[in-house]
Amino acid sequence: MQIAWTKELEIGNELIDTQHRMLVLLLKKLDIALKSRLGKKVVMGILLEFKKFTEFHFLSEENLMAELRFPGLVEHELVHSNLLCQLNLFIAKINREQEDPEEILQQLVFWVVNHVLSHDMKIAEYLKSSTYRPIAEESYALYIRTFD
């Protein structure tokens, strides 16, 4: 399975795109740890890192949607909370050694890609035509590294 950031995943908001890159990077880290057989403690540590960053990211996205008065905010928040429930279940299964971590990793990659393309993309579409702007958007260039 290929875990890599691709241009197709870019939604056009640098703050969110940077966070999405970090999510993909953490999955790459998990992949390397599993392939290197680094053990359950390391794997659980990375999963916790992924979970904490996902929680942070979802909050960032929800704040952005609120700043933009995005009409799909409530629905999107619900999707986020369902994903977090699923993530907690995945982590518990790995902890209890009830599931192959490689299998879970594949599901997490699918989960991130699918969510970005089918839900987060809608925020980006709305952002293009909205007169409301993200807070500190004019500071992005100073604080967020941009890739071309």
Ligand SMILES: [Fe+2]
């Ligand atoms: Fe989202």
Ligand SMILES: [Fe+2]
């Ligand atoms: Fe997202």
